[in-house]
Amino acid sequence: MTRKPILLFAFPALMLLLLLAERMATFLLGAFPASPAMWHVWIELRPFSTMFWQQVDFYLGGSMALDAAIILVASAVCWMACRSKRSAGFFLANHAALLFAGLMIAAGSHSETASTIASFTAPRGFQFSLIMDFSAKNCLVLCLGLAACAYCHVSFLRDARQRAEARAVHILALQRDL
Numbered sequence: 435m436t437r438k439p440i441l442l443f444a445f446p447a448l449m450l451l452l453l454l455a456e457r458m459a460t461f462l463l464g465a466f467p468a469s470p471a472m473w474h475v476w477i478e479l480r481p482f483s484t485m486f487w488q489q490v491d492f493y494l495g496g497s498m499a500l501d502a503a504i505i506l507v508a509s510a511v512c513w514m515a516c517r518s519k520r521s522a523g524f525f526l527a528n529h530a531a532l533l534f535a536g537l538m539i540a541a542g543s544h545s546e547t548a549s550t551i552a553s554f555t556a557p558r559g560f561q562f563s564l565i566m567d568f569s570a571k572n573c574l575v576l577c578l579g580l581a582a583c584a585y586c587h588v589s590f591l592r593d594a595r596q597r598a599e600a601r602a603v604h605i606l607a608l609q610r611d612l
Contacts, residue, residue: 442516442524442589445582446531448575450509456483457501482538482575528586532579 456479463472487501494500512531515523 439513439516439524441585442528442582443513445579446512446516446527447509448578449531449535450505450512452479452482452575453486454502454505455479456487457498457505460487461498478571481572482535486534486538525586525590528582532583535575535579 456476459472459476459479463469463476466472490501490504512527515527518524
C-alpha cells in the first residue's frame with residue numbers, strides 16, 4: 435500500500451483553509467459591517483487564528499495581499515513536502531500543523547468579545563490563558579489533527595520498514611556476490 439499525498443496534505447490544508455476563511459471573513463466584515471451573518475461567521479472563525487494574524491500584522495503590516503501570499507506559500511510548501519519521496523517532509527508538515535492548531539485553540543479560546551483576548555503574562559513574559567475551550571469545533575479540529583498524525587506515523591514507519599527491507603536484500607546480495 436503506497437502513501438497518499440492528498441491524505442498527508444489534508445490536515446495542513448485544513449489549517450490553512452481556516453486561516454484563509456478567517457481572513458476572508460475579516461475582509462467581508464469590513465465590506466459589510468452591518469451584516470449579522472458576517473459577524474457570526476467572523477466570530478466563529480476568529481479563535482482559530484486571531485493570535486497568529488495579530489502577530490503577522492504587527493511585524494509585517496496589515497496587508498490582506500501579504501496574508502494571502504503567506505497562505506499560498508505555506509500551501510505550496512506543505513504540498514511539496516507531502517509529495518516528496520523522503521518521509522521527513524510530510525512528517526514535519528503534519529506535526530507543524532497539529533502544533534499550530536493546538537496553539538491557536540489554546541491562545542484564542544478565551545476571546546470574550548470581538549475586541550478582547552483574555553490572556554495573561556507571567557513575571558518572565560510567558561503568555562498563558564487560564565483554561566482551554568474544548569468546544570465541539572475545537573475537539574473536531576484536534577481529533578482530525580490526531581488522526582492525521584496517526585496516519586503520518588503509520589506512513590513514516592511503513593517507509594522506514596521498506597527501506598530496512600531493501601537494505602537487508604541489498605546486503606544479502608552483496609554477501610552472495612562475495
